[in-house]
Amino acid sequence: MSTVSSSTTLTNHQIRLASRPVGLPTRANWQSTSEPVAQPGPDGVLLKTLALSLDPAMRGWMNEGKSYIPPVGIGEVMRAGGVGQVLASNNPAYAVGDFVGAGFGVQEYLTLAQADFKRGGLFKIDLRMGSLTQWLNVLGMPGMTGYFGLMDVGQPKPGETVVVSGAAGAVGQTVGQMAKIKGCRVVGIAGGQAKCDWVVKELGFDACIDYKASPSAVRDGLKTHCPQGVDIYFDNVGGEILDAVLARITRGARIIICGAISQYNNTTAVQGPKNYLSLLVNRARMEGIVVFDYTARFPLAVAEMAGYLKDGRMKSREDVVVGLENFPEALTKLFTGENFGKLVLEVAKA
């Protein structure tokens, strides 16, 4: 058993949800607080946050109302998955210094009772399989989302054409590289030439469409790069891009609804896909995915992905912002498309 010396008084800096945003979140929606770090109880652990995953889904958690998980309450520490290290442990399964993943929240420390290990998503991570930030990317929630969305919902077959939006983002990079590994033709959609170049040259996508290039860039690009139509579309963005792809799907196409980042900060109603009747014409399917349904199979998928990282068939890129206090601005990068790769908030060095 090891605990933090009682003479050390650690302060836990936190970021809490102060109010529900209308449109894009601002500084005013957040509140910085600090409180003394609680010592772990019997069989509990004290964890130090090293890095947090910043995800588009966070925007949804800030809204009132029913979703796949309850919203973050006003005054609560903002929910966030992350990686960290065991600082003190009363539990034989966790040793001081072990690296772990958990639902840390946007804060520097997390004290977990054993009864909360499962609910808190606590698990050990092995840095031989991937780096800390890769454990938030390809080996983490975004990677798992991409893996199970593509494989289970999309069911790719060799030779099929797969289109993925948010191609340079955390989920998109996994989806595209997995689809290449499975023998598909892969076309990304991303914002800006730099991202498109990286996706094609570094990740090996067959093509990438810069949706910012012109108002008709997606429509034209799909025509050029998907001459046989789109068999699988992995949608992270919704809006007009979803409509443009719907107009080009093949018979029996699968559309995986993973997110709709273009719509999350709407102050008006979500834009429904006007071309949804293409599902009828093409006997196609549009289906949602929530990664939490697949937790039992994470270890197998992580092992598979770690193998691809090792043999070089899978690459990853993380965009690291340093400093807990920079969380509010870092988060908005997701919605302006400023992040390049998986967005990570580094809270402390290992």
Added chain:
Amino acid sequence: MSTVSSSTTLTNHQIRLASRPVGLPTRANWQSTSEPVAQPGPDGVLLKTLALSLDPAMRGWMNEGKSYIPPVGIGEVMRAGGVGQVLASNNPAYAVGDFVGAGFGVQEYLTLAQADFKRGGLFKIDLRMGSLTQWLNVLGMPGMTGYFGLMDVGQPKPGETVVVSGAAGAVGQTVGQMAKIKGCRVVGIAGGQAKCDWVVKELGFDACIDYKASPSAVRDGLKTHCPQGVDIYFDNVGGEILDAVLARITRGARIIICGAISQYNNTTAVQGPKNYLSLLVNRARMEGIVVFDYTARFPLAVAEMAGYLKDGRMKSREDVVVGLENFPEALTKLFTGENFGKLVLEVAKA
């Protein structure tokens, strides 16, 4: 071999597409023509139209542009499935007096060469299995659409809640009754109290929501009649009703996109389902169905349905308009919701 006596000169009255409608079709979009009936060639048949199926899908066929079948060309006889009788035959497989189904078109006679039997959808019908109009309803395309849409795409399980819009229409009545036979709780959506009463009292649905009763009738009705949510939604209408149901689906729900009659006469863009992200939250699926994909399995499904008609578990209602010349006005009844049951145009008596 039997042919029509050459001394008989039959005239074939036809209705052709004169122009593509903007919004609801009007008289001006149609042209009445007549021409002499062609005698059947070697191995061909001459058919007399008895009744035609009037379907919402016809509106789509009148539009330019790619769909699951090519549009009807300007100046062409309007496409329509129907039932009729063999008037003359040079083919040993068809005897004079046989009842048949085929793509008759909106005209009084159809001469088919043997090479066109398959493309023309020619098949014999057995009036012991169902009446002529039932062969256009439960045993015809609408029935097959409902059967395969519900069974193959919806995959109903006993105890699940199934909602169907256009419940008193041709497809809806089949869907609801099949779902009852399969042990589901069934809630219809239809326009007006008379239709709702019929659906519940005659067809045995558990409830029916009159969408015309008030602006919030569907929202309120779903809350009342689907307290556990909606497991399967068979959508014939699209628009706001689709959105209302999306807000009430259960985890793993299946939405069958069969049509969108509320949108077919739009002069503005189709209204996309604003609540489509409910698919994500609920890991649900929205999938299109086109009945032509299931033709190989029609005979089995027809036999099953005929059994239900015989034992009284399946009832059918047809709304018969008499007279080829009344086709234009009859068709618009579908879009104003005036028809009550499967809309049929009687062209001649058997």
